[in-house]
Amino acid sequence: MRLTVVGCTGSMSGPYSAASAYLVQARGADSDTGQIRTWNVMMDLGPGSFGALWRYIDARKLDAVLFSHLHADHMGDVISLQVHRRWYPTGPLSPLLLAGPEGMMDRVRGIDGYAPDETYEKEFVPVQLADREPLQVGPLTITPYAANHTVPAFGFRVEGPSEGDPSSRVELAYTGDTDTCDSIQEMANGVSLLLSEAGFTRADTTRGIHLTGGRAAKIACEAGVESLVLTHIQPWTDPKIVIAEAREEWDGAISTAYAGATYSL
Template identity: 30%
Template sequence: MTSLQIIGASSAVPNPGSATSCYLVRSPTADVLLECGHGAVGALRRYADPAGLGAVLITHMHPDHCFDLVALRNHRVVHALPRLPLYLPETGPAVLRSLGEALGLGAGYFDPAFEVRTYAEGPAFEVGGLTVEAVRSRHNTLAHAVRFTDPDGARLVFSSDTGWFPGLAELAAGAEVLLIEVTDPATPAAGPRWHLCPADAARVIDAARPGLALLTHYAAATADRVLADTAARCPGVPVRLAREGEVHRVAG
């Protein structure tokens, strides 16, 4: 059985006592860390041993989704663990090299801990025994929404950070669990749209009809209103907040 554990559900500004984007996808074949934002490794250690990870997948290289790769790198080096497969968008390796240089630690700082692999929109690929499909999302950097399918056919979809785009509902159609960001508490009046609001998220949820929709990447101060606004627009689909520590079964 595959499950999803919420490690960090905050938006770019961490909620009190919480980590930013980080989720643990546990399948019979491997534990896959999805995102590794601020505070992720410390939060992960409340629930699982980071040494047991089989792979890490990052959807985009914004700090609230990847900065705790520094801490994960240190954990693996200190404990003399083998290099861990790290799946990054095509811009990712250059970002890691630049980060190592910016910290004064050298471009190869992450090399002892990670075996970096890149992915792109297109053909499915395997991560820890799970089949992954990536679709480029609508964000202000290269980012992907992803769908995990386990060997039994159960599907988990993660929107990543994105404005609304038509392909998101298609990717999420019929998923057992849809993990969807709702960062904007209300629809912005104008300007570029790089995140979802309740109306946008509900539009995706209502079209995709997943078994469960989990709202993530939210600010604690507006979370209850975001949940109520979203759920009211897509009756018949269970809609909940993604809360740190909770485990959700992903099964057909």
């Protein structure tokens, strides 16, 4: 299983990265052909990320897109995705699994400006996420965990085949946008890699919106993860501050995400 950071800037696209978008890939059998192939799943698709995705894969070969929540900085490029699938030069592409919280398709219509009766049935197969109800996409098992944010939101625990030994299974977790909560702590327990938002620093005192580097590191420490990657850092925030606050809570492997970073599990 491999994780690629397509976009990681917090709350908006930034000068060096698109907004939140993370590509998870794994090799596994195709149920239709029986052939082994690479499966491609996006966790979030923020502004600027669909174009950036083309650097890493043929965008026609996406298998699923999952939205952690419906704030625009995590799903605004869904319209670019929709246009690509509806108007591809050689003909419409097959409907794509699109999963997110309740109200997802209303949100898509709102961003797109289409009529309320637009179904997007030729582009998307919509699925409503539910707490701790797994989705299976090829060899990947993706389990949503309720997050602590200002709107209904989820983190994702992803289990898939090891890059080095496909017969063994590995796990990563992605917090989406959240503050500390029992559900996200449970989601992180024992994973190889925790991709955690750190949209706030200690100077931001409002709770129930974002983690800080320190709070993310505390989750990592208590969960016994192997490594922590901090993401969703605002373009006006110095990542060194976020790392320094994280180091106060945990002396494990900590880094910050950047566009193009790849992690093999």
